[in-house]
Amino acid sequence: MKRMVVGPFNRVEGDLEVMLDVVDGRVQAAYVNSPMYRGFEQILKEKHPLDALVYVPRICGICSVAQSAASAQALAHAMGLQPPENGQLVANLTLAAENLADHLSHFYLFFMPDFARSFYQGRPWFDEAQARFKAVSGSAMAAVLPARAKFLHLMGYLAGKWPHTLSLQPGGSSRPLEQGEQIRLTILLAEFRSFLERTLFGDKLETVANLDSESVLLAWMDRLARSADFPRFLAMAYDLKLHEQGRASDRFMSYGAYPEGDDNLLPSGSWENGKLCPLDISAIREDVSHSWMEGEAALAPAAGHTLPQPGKAGAYSWCKSPRLDGRVVETGALARQLVAGHPLVRDLVARYGGNVTARVVARMLEIARMVPVMEEWVRRIRPGEPFCQTTTALEDASGIGLIEAARGSLGHWLEVRQGRIHNYQIIAPTTWNFSPRDAAGEPGALEQALVGVRIEENDEGAPVTVQHVVRSFDPCMVCTVH
Amino acid sequence: MDWRRKLNNVTHREPLNLLWLQSGGCGGCTLSLLNADCSNLFDTLAGFGIRLLWHPSLSEGSATEARSIIDDCMSGATPLDILCLEGAVLRGPHGSGGFHRTTGGDSMMSIIRRLAGIARHTVAVGSCAAFGGVTAAGCNPSDACGLQFEGDSPGGLLGWDHRDSSGLPVVNIAGCPTHPNWVIETLAALASGGLNGQCLDIFQRPRMYADHLVHHGCTRNEFYEFKASAHRPSDLGCLMENLGCKGTQAHADCNIRLWNGEGSCVRGGYACIACTEPGFEEPGHLFAETPKLGGIPIGLPIDMPKAWFVVLASLSKSATPKRVKENAVADHQVVVPAVKRMRPK
Numbered sequence: 079m080k081r082m083v084v085g086p087f088n089r090v091e092g093d094l095e096v097m098l099d100v101v102d103g104r105v106q107a108a109y110v111n112s113p114m115y116r117g118f119e120q121i122l123k124e125k126h127p128l129d130a131l132v133y134v135p136r137i138c139g140i141c142s143v144a145q146s147a148a149s150a151q152a153l154a155h156a157m158g159l160q161p162p163e164n165g166q167l168v169a170n171l172t173l174a175a176e177n178l179a180d181h182l183s184h185f186y187l188f189f190m191p192d193f194a195r196s197f198y199q200g201r202p203w204f205d206e207a208q209a210r211f212k213a214v215s216g217s218a219m220a221a222v223l224p225a226r227a228k229f230l231h232l233m234g235y236l237a238g239k240w241p242h243t244l245s246l247q248p249g250g251s252s253r254p255l256e257q258g259e260q261i262r263l264t265i266l267l268a269e270f271r272s273f274l275e276r277t278l279f280g281d282k283l284e285t286v287a288n289l290d291s292e293s294v295l296l297a298w299m300d301r302l303a304r305s306a307d308f309p310r311f312l313a314m315a316y317d318l319k320l321h322e323q324g325r326a327s328d329r330f331m332s333y334g335a336y337p338e339g340d341d342n343l344l345p346s347g348s349w350e351n352g353k354l355c356p357l358d359i360s361a362i363r364e365d366v367s368h369s370w371m372e373g374e375a376a377l378a379p380a381a382g383h384t385l386p387q388p389g390k391a392g393a394y395s396w397c398k399s400p401r402l403d404g405r406v407v408e409t410g411a412l413a414r415q416l417v418a419g420h421p422l423v424r425d426l427v428a429r430y431g432g433n434v435t436a437r438v439v440a441r442m443l444e445i446a447r448m449v450p451v452m453e454e455w456v457r458r459i460r461p462g463e464p465f466c467q468t469t470t471a472l473e474d475a476s477g478i479g480l481i482e483a484a485r486g487s488l489g490h491w492l493e494v495r496q497g498r499i500h501n502y503q504i505i506a507p508t509t510w511n512f513s514p515r516d517a518a519g520e521p522g523a524l525e526q527a528l529v530g531v532r533i534e535e536n537d538e539g540a541p542v543t544v545q546h547v548v549r550s551f552d553p554c555m556v557c558t559v560h
Numbered sequence: 561m562d563w564r565r566k567l568n569n570v571t572h573r574e575p576l577n578l579l580w581l582q583s584g585g586c587g588g589c590t591l592s593l594l595n596a597d598c599s600n601l602f603d604t605l606a607g608f609g610i611r612l613l614w615h616p617s618l619s620e621g622s623a624t625e626a627r628s629i630i631d632d633c634m635s636g637a638t639p640l641d642i643l644c645l646e647g648a649v650l651r652g653p654h655g656s657g658g659f660h661r662t663t664g665g666d667s668m669m670s671i672i673r674r675l676a677g678i679a680r681h682t683v684a685v686g687s688c689a690a691f692g693g694v695t696a697a698g699c700n701p702s703d704a705c706g707l708q709f710e711g712d713s714p715g716g717l718l719g720w721d722h723r724d725s726s727g728l729p730v731v732n733i734a735g736c737p738t739h740p741n742w743v744i745e746t747l748a749a750l751a752s753g754g755l756n757g758q759c760l761d762i763f764q765r766p767r768m769y770a771d772h773l774v775h776h777g778c779t780r781n782e783f784y785e786f787k788a789s790a791h792r793p794s795d796l797g798c799l800m801e802n803l804g805c806k807g808t809q810a811h812a813d814c815n816i817r818l819w820n821g822e823g824s825c826v827r828g829g830y831a832c833i834a835c836t837e838p839g840f841e842e843p844g845h846l847f848a849e850t851p852k853l854g855g856i857p858i859g860l861p862i863d864m865p866k867a868w869f870v871v872l873a874s875l876s877k878s879a880t881p882k883r884v885k886e887n888a889v890a891d892h893q894v895v896v897p898a899v900k901r902m903r904p905k
Binding site for chain 1: 585590597598600617620626627659663693694737818826833835892
């Protein structure tokens with residue numbers, strides 16, 4: 079057996095190290111280490127509940143709004159507030175803008191550059207991949223960076239700035255919009271749509287969103303050939319059989335996303351063996367048996383605590399091990415679209431289980447699906463009507479905020495006593511996906527996904543398939559441990 | 561020197577090697593940098609002669625490739641011209657730096673210390689790297705500090721007397737996050753040799769942006785003038801009197817050059833929390849509530865004696881036009897500026 083330590087892993091948000099036990103050229107076991115601890119749950123203790131809105135976005139620079147949204151929701155829950163329709167629309171738009179920008183950043187900046195590695199020299203698509211997707215110098219950079227920056231002008235109007243806004247409030251949004259600004263939002267979305275349709279998809283968003291099976295997807299890919307970046311990805315991914323890589327627990331979870339009145343645009347639920355089940359969040363526990371964290375029993379997040387115990391025997395990560403009903407689940411765009419019933423995503427998972435290609439496809443579908451929804455949300459804003467409710471003071475209360483960030487299910491559990499934060503516990507998407515083993519020894523989702531990956535004899539560095547599998551989850555390590 | 565030789569000198573200058581590291585932070589300053597309104601950020605940096613050796617979010621090299629780039633900087637095989645650190649230095653637990661170890665077992669703290677000893681220039685990107693920032697808030701669980709400051713006290717990881725080989729202290733591009741142009745312009749100034757000690761303020765922030773106040777260019781200025789104040793989020797009025805805004809005290813040009821197109825914190829309807837100032841993370845009061853003594857805000861506008869402020873405030877409050885008074889506590893203009901049939905004089 080050969081033991082490899084792969085790290086520091088870049089083009090993920092934050093710090094990551096993966097240890098691999100390799101037997102006969104294949105990964106037999108993987109151990110995922112999140113090597114940085116900052117301690118936001120400790121920082122938040124005894125703070126005024128509304129101050130959480132300043133601290134939590136700073137957990138993460140890439141999912142900043144997601145953290146704000148979860149916190150605002152937990153506070154609203156504790157206060158018994160329901161934002162007015164305008165406030166909800168603006169909050170949804172702000173979160174969707176971040177999620178889509180993150181999907182775009184992940185695709186172009188984090189994921190695709192691996193296809194331009196010299197390892198793939200000789201593949202029929204290599205020269206094109208290198209010219210287009212090479213990190214820093216690829217031609218796609220000059221296209222995507224300005225398009226992304228321009229798309230995030232949405233945040234200038236909706237949230238003041240990104241990252242780290244304070245506009246998402248328990249009562250709605252602090253940023254009322256005027257009619258002229260509503261029109262600016264429409265124009266920005268139209269510009270983004272044309273970038274996506276010309277450069278990323280090479281086709282109408284609606285056509286992409288309606289691709290409903292693998293065979294339809296492959297026919298579409300052949301027709302588009304190499305005219306746009308998503309079909310380029312598909313051609314490379316199928317050539318490398320990435321749909322056969324990176325299968326994890328094949329149990330998926332989504333908290334549901336984008337409230338509209340009392341309902342969610344994307345529903346909550348869990349998905350296993352082709353079946354959709356209602357989500358029981360009371361079945362969530364955080365195990366710390368392999369984390370450098372104090373504690374014995376796996377605790378419900380509302381009763382949990384996060385206190386570091388450096389050097390703890392048997393531990394190998396600062397990340398905890400959240401489990402749903404004692405079991406490992408995967409979260410992210412793939413899970414969200416599975417639960418929401420997207421036929422293409424369900425077909426891909428039915429055929430191959432969760433995998434590298436399907437995770438990327440789900441993100442791209444989500445971009446194609448959400449931009450038209452955002453266009454509709456902008457139309458529904460009514461300037462002149464309220465955007466925010468007045469907050470109420472909290473003395474003794476508790477609240478839960480459950481939202482879907484780009485990378486999956488994000489939960490905040492808040493308890494206020496005597497007007498101060500008594501306990502604040504956060505479970506981030508990558509905490510689920512990149513958790514270490516639990517007390518039963520069951521590896522986390524990425525740890526499972528890496529098992530079986532082929533390692534070349536002389537590969538001492540970072541095997542490229544390992545990189546594809548790791549990055550297919552779009553990990554956010556600063557959120558993971560926070 | 562004729563123009564050909566001048567041009568030659570410019571274009572054939574050796575590129576400056578920039579290494580970007582992240583530690584106790586959120587990565588938000590990098591994400592903000594990517595919001596730069598330029599046609600291609602990488603071309604912009606290259607245009608100033610900056611060669612990106614490695615950046616954790618953007619470069620191809622991972623694992624051993626990344627480590628060898630860093631090792632070559634440490635050994636001197638690759639000259640390290642600019643070291644950028646994003647995120648605070650994590651000294652805990654017990655001074656070991658163990659809250660952030662990198663592959664191979666070294667703490668990031670020790671790697672940062674060694675590289676800062678070699679680099680021609682060291683740049684703290686963001687308030688965490690500069691002062692500790694939000695990572696050092698509350699009980700400061702990770703014992704975080706900045707490169708050369710701990711809050712507003714000089715020292716930090718490198719000590720108050722640290723200077724790079726050009727004689728500069730650490731350049732603190734403070735902000736949470738940093739504006740993309742603060743970073744680009746500071747790097748450009750360093751690359752052109754145009755940044756000296758006179759260009760930094762007492763907290764070592766580039767005066768290019770720190771010689772302004774957030775208040776400059778604030779769209780709520782008419783409300784400020786009349787002390788017509790907002791009472792709750794989404795109100796249009798001035799955020800200073802009740803909602804915690806420190807724009808008249810905070811050093812930055814956020815309302816002169818805007819964020820994400822046409823945004824800023826106060827334009828987003830919420831207070832400036834003075835994120836470019838050391839220690840902003842522990843204001844000693846609720847962030848969104850102005851601390852007052854006898855009804856007067858404790859934090860007065862910079863350069864304004866208290867007596868003047870009190871007199872001006874009471875005078876302007878008594879002279880507030882109806883339009884300004886009513887709009888201040890509404891989320892849209894309930895009274896619009898009058899239109900008259902004669903030309904403005």
